[in-house]
Amino acid sequence: MASYNHKKIEKKWREAWQKSGVYKTSDALKGSKSYVLDMFPYPSGEGLHVGHPKGYFASDIYSRFKRMNGYAVLRPMGWDAFGLPAENFAIKNKIHPRVAVEKNIKRFKEQLSLLGFNYDWEREINTTDPEYYRWTQWIFLKLFEKGLAYESHEPINWCPSCKTGLANEDLEDGKCERCGSVVEKRPLRQWVLRITDYAERLLEDLDGLNWPESIKESQRNWIGRSEGAEIDFKIKETDLKIKVFTTRADTLFGATYVALSPEHELLEELKPEIKNWKEVEKYIEESKNKTEIERTAENKEKTGVELRGVKAINPANGEELPVFIADYVLAHYGTGATMAVPAHDERDWAFAKKFKLPVKQVICQFYPDPKCPVLDEAYIGDGKLVGSGKFNGMEAEKAKRAVTEFVGGKITVKYKLRDWVFSRQRYWGEPIPLIHCDNCGVVAVPESYLPVKLPEVKSYEPTGTGESPLAGIAEWVNVKCPKCGGEGKRETNTMPQWAGSSWYYLRYIDPKNNKALVDKKKEKYWSPVDVYVGGAEHATRHLIYARFWHKFLYDLGVVNYKEPFLRLQNVGLITAKDGKKMSKRYGNVVNPDDIVEAYGADTLRVYEMFMGPFDQTVAWSSESIIGARRFLEKAWRLQDKLIGADSGENTKKLLHKTIQKVSSDIDGFRFNTAISQLMILTNSMDEQKELSREVYGLFIKILAPFAPHMSEELWEQLGNKTSIHLEKWPEHDPKLIKEEVYELVIQINGKVRNKAEVATDLSEEDLHEFALKQSRVRELLAGQSPKKVIVVRGRLVNIVI
RNA sequence: GCCCGGAUGGUGAAAUUGGUAGACACGAGGGACUUAAAAUCCCUUGGCCGCAAGGUCAUGCCGGUUCGAGUCCGGCUCCGGGCACCA
Numbered sequence: 001m002a003s004y005n006h007k008k009i010e011k012k013w014r015e016a017w018q019k020s021g022v023y024k025t026s027d028a029l030k031g032s033k034s035y036v037l038d039m040f041p042y043p044s045g046e047g048l049h050v051g052h053p054k055g056y057f058a059s060d061i062y063s064r065f066k067r068m069n070g071y072a073v074l075r076p077m078g079w080d081a082f083g084l085p086a087e088n089f090a091i092k093n094k095i096h097p098r099v100a101v102e103k104n105i106k107r108f109k110e111q112l113s114l115l116g117f118n119y120d121w122e123r124e125i126n127t128t129d130p131e132y133y134r135w136t137q138w139i140f141l142k143l144f145e146k147g148l149a150y151e152s153h154e155p156i157n158w159c160p161s162c163k164t165g166l167a168n169e170d171l172e173d174g175k176c177e178r179c180g181s182v183v184e185k186r187p188l189r190q191w192v193l194r195i196t197d198y199a200e201r202l203l204e205d206l207d208g209l210n211w212p213e214s215i216k217e218s219q220r221n222w223i224g225r226s227e228g229a230e231i232d233f234k235i236k237e238t239d240l241k242i243k244v245f246t247t248r249a250d251t252l253f254g255a256t257y258v259a260l261s262p263e264h265e266l267l268e269e270l271k272p273e274i275k276n277w278k279e280v281e282k283y284i285e286e287s288k289n290k291t292e293i294e295r296t297a298e299n300k301e302k303t304g305v306e307l308r309g310v311k312a313i314n315p316a317n318g319e320e321l322p323v324f325i326a327d328y329v330l331a332h333y334g335t336g337a338t339m340a341v342p343a344h345d346e347r348d349w350a351f352a353k354k355f356k357l358p359v360k361q362v363i364c365q366f367y368p369d370p371k372c373p374v375l376d377e378a379y380i381g382d383g384k385l386v387g388s389g390k391f392n393g394m395e396a397e398k399a400k401r402a403v404t405e406f407v408g409g410k411i412t413v414k415y416k417l418r419d420w421v422f423s424r425q426r427y428w429g430e431p432i433p434l435i436h437c438d439n440c441g442v443v444a445v446p447e448s449y450l451p452v453k454l455p456e457v458k459s460y461e462p463t464g465t466g467e468s469p470l471a472g473i474a475e476w477v478n479v480k481c482p483k484c485g486g487e488g489k490r491e492t493n494t495m496p497q498w499a500g501s502s503w504y505y506l507r508y509i510d511p512k513n514n515k516a517l518v519d520k521k522k523e524k525y526w527s528p529v530d531v532y533v534g535g536a537e538h539a540t541r542h543l544i545y546a547r548f549w550h551k552f553l554y555d556l557g558v559v560n561y562k563e564p565f566l567r568l569q570n571v572g573l574i575t576a577k578d579g580k581k582m583s584k585r586y587g588n589v590v591n592p593d594d595i596v597e598a599y600g601a602d603t604l605r606v607y608e609m610f611m612g613p614f615d616q617t618v619a620w621s622s623e624s625i626i627g628a629r630r631f632l633e634k635a636w637r638l639q640d641k642l643i644g645a646d647s648g649e650n651t652k653k654l655l656h657k658t659i660q661k662v663s664s665d666i667d668g669f670r671f672n673t674a675i676s677q678l679m680i681l682t683n684s685m686d687e688q689k690e691l692s693r694e695v696y697g698l699f700i701k702i703l704a705p706f707a708p709h710m711s712e713e714l715w716e717q718l719g720n721k722t723s724i725h726l727e728k729w730p731e732h733d734p735k736l737i738k739e740e741v742y743e744l745v746i747q748i749n750g751k752v753r754n755k756a757e758v759a760t761d762l763s764e765e766d767l768h769e770f771a772l773k774q775s776r777v778r779e780l781l782a783g784q785s786p787k788k789v790i791v792v793r794g795r796l797v798n799i800v801i
Numbered sequence: 802g803c804c805c806g807g808a809u810g811g812u813g814a815a816a817u818u819g820g821u822a823g824a825c826a827c828g829a830g831g832g833a834c835u836u837a838a839a840a841u842c843c844c845u846u847g848g849c850c851g852c853a854a855g856g857u858c859a860u861g862c863c864g865g866u867u868c869g870a871g872u873c874c875g876g877c878u879c880c881g882g883g884c885a886c887c888a
Contacts, residue, residue, distance in 0.1 A: 337888095
């Protein structure tokens with residue numbers, strides 16, 4: 001036997017598989033389909049580090065397992081290549097983004113090609129390919145057509161360093177997620193997608209998904225549903241009224257003032273009534289100039305200004321209440337106005353204390369005891385109503401509805417989710433396919449004119465003026481209006497980086513079900529994605545946008561199922577050994593190419609899957625990888641033992657147990673324990689003098705998804721002419737797994753005192769008797785009779801004395 | 802502040818969901834082979850007591866339920882993640 005030469009073997013099979021096309025997706029496959037998808041990477045300039053392929057290894061093992069189990073498998077790979085990261089890289093290195101992306105993709109592909117993946121490269125996707133983004137634009141046009149894309153001039157988040165507007169999802173603690181700059185508020189003409197129309201469905205349908213609970217919870221938090229009531233407060237001596245949103249209508253009798261956000265539109269109309277307008281105006285100006293961080297800073301002292309001369313009427317009891325503007329009231333949430341109940345809300349309490357406003361308690365947990373304790377902070381707990389007229393004594397929860405109805409309010413639901421700011425003032429994105437015409441307004445580019453190609457441009461650097469670099473290309477901008485034929489101008493904003501990734505998984509879809517999203521190949525109905533593998537950092541960005549678009553396409557009738565990704569598996573990070581993120585910046589990057597060179601791709605695969613639970617963050621260890629290599633070498637050396645016809649009952653038994661465990665572990669993405677079981681089997685076979693070819697063949701079949709190169713080589717050496725990766729996955733024989741004897745544990749008072757081998761079929765009575773007969777037990781009992789004996793068949797006997 | 806996770810040897814971790822805690826692997830120590838080294842193989846490896854047989858403590862901390870708790874319940878501490886002046 002030759003020694004295990006990973007370089008020779010991996011090169012040989014890499015080339016052979018490419019030639020034979022063993023991983024080509026078969027359109028004609030019968031039986032169930034399995035669509036296994038990785039989140040597409042950005043082809044960044046840094047190249048791959050060993051952390052990147054971890055998720056791809058998992059999906060690779062899983063999809064190979066599915067294929068061997070007779071499933072038709074779709075497993076494409078692609079590049080999510082539009083957006084700021086690619087563009088910023090290009091600017092920094094002074095090359096055109098398109099050139100940079102091409103170069104980076106080439107590099108990524110080279111690196112991936114060494115790792116033994118079963119991708120079908122004929123189905124490679126590139127979101128920056130005009131033939132791809134024509135459909136991204138098509139989806140946008142449909143959104144526009146249905147009124148779900150609208151133009152807005154509201155102030156939005158602006159990153160002064162990236163020089164573009166951003167969506168709420170692109171912020172982290174009020175800073176730009178890409179570059180860390182503090183974002184500003186800036187009024188800007190924007191295209192915005194009405195994702196909030198889908199808030200309820202995005203929330204509701206989470207329940208049925210096989211996703212990690214933590215991701216679902218993140219999305220629930222992000223959507224932020226709360227049930228409450230809209231209640232009108234009339235303004236004294238005018239026809240105006242303030243609509244407030246509250247989740248605590250039960251506390252309405254305790255309202256002692258009303259607060260508006262500084263941006264509230266009613267202020268214009270109230271202006272004539274406001275006696276201290278100058279002061280009010282100054283406050284409005286000040287809050288406009290504050291960043292989100294300044295306004296929402298923790299423990300910030302409350303500020304505000306009373307609108308002198310304006311009084312609101314509490315609809316519950318007719319009381320006249322002062323009205324304030326205060327920047328703790330957010331313009332974009334609820335109705336931009338609140339009723340303030342200092343007794344039962346912490347913020348209102350703080351504000352009331354500062355402005356010396358009355359506190360009126362209307363919820364008491366000790367009702368009907370009239371001696372409610374004097375509050376020294378806001379009481380937000382349960383209780384019954386007091387000081388609330390006819391509602392006194394009612395449970396707070398019940399009173400919410402009753403009080404709302406009493407004052408003619410409306411029960412409503414509000415969400416924290418905000419509409420998706422969809423334009424970027426940058427070059428490297430899909431052009432938004434709209435035309436501005438003086439006569440017709442905003443006109444859609446007709447579908448037959450798609451794609452609207454991103455033009456070549458001399459300077460693609462952001463302008464910072466609020467216009468995209470495209471605005472400077474007159475010959476591209478100026479077009480005829482498709483409606484009236486008059487002078488028109490193209491929309492020059494581009495789409496955000498998340499546009500292309502919101503539907504790439506749909507690139508493969510049955511043309512019969514939708515003529516629009518026709519793929520370059522004729523496809524069977526692959527979607528929805530059966531297993532989607534990627535990082536948890538996409539919880540409230542990519543994964544929520546993709547669900548939104550999917551649901552929209554469902555409403556259009558383009559897809560016939562409600563959710564895009566049935567099962568989601570999160571991959572845990574691989575950090576450097578110092579625990580830090582791998583990055584060129586820290587100089588701690590481990591390149592997979594080097595590991596493949598030194599140990600081989602199969603070793604890298606086994607090691608990364610063995611490191612720990614798949615979804616957990618682990619630190620790379622250049623010490624531990626040797627364990628994976630030793631395991632493979634041991635498996636390789638087992639060839640020497642193929643001299644016998646029979647492997648013995650114990651080996652067979654262990655093999656079948658292993659088949660069972662590895663199968664269920666792959667299915668559950670528990671690769672660490674699957675490999676551990678393979679190691680146990682290998683160690684055991686290593687102790688045998690001889691092995692049968694049958695046993696060895698079954699072993700390398702279940703090893704194949706983990707170490708595809710080596711198992712293919714061994715399979716060939718067994719005399720096989722076809723690929724092991726198209727073999728049928730072994731089934732375990734339940735009869736073989738059944739044990740005839742097991743080790744019975746005998747405990748006294750819960751402590752292990754003896755162990756003995758017993759027959760599996762012994763009854764509880766038999767075991768009871770057997771345990772008490774043991775000489776060691778008799779010795780320890782020293783004549784005492786047990787108080788109680790607990791027998792657990794198959795496990796233990798516990799004698800209580 | 803609210804909502805999710807998590808904490809087990811020197812290290813990564815396992816434990817059939819209430820039944821032998823530490824599988825598997827790395828590292829470490831000792832030995833074999835070798836002129837030597839590498840590779841490989843064998844033994845030891847949670848703490849303490851003991852020559853040993855064995856005993857005893859031990860799954861972040863404190864309590865509880867149970868014949869029996871890493872696992873269930875109550876109360877904390879620390880770490881990671883999401884949300885957060887969201888009415």
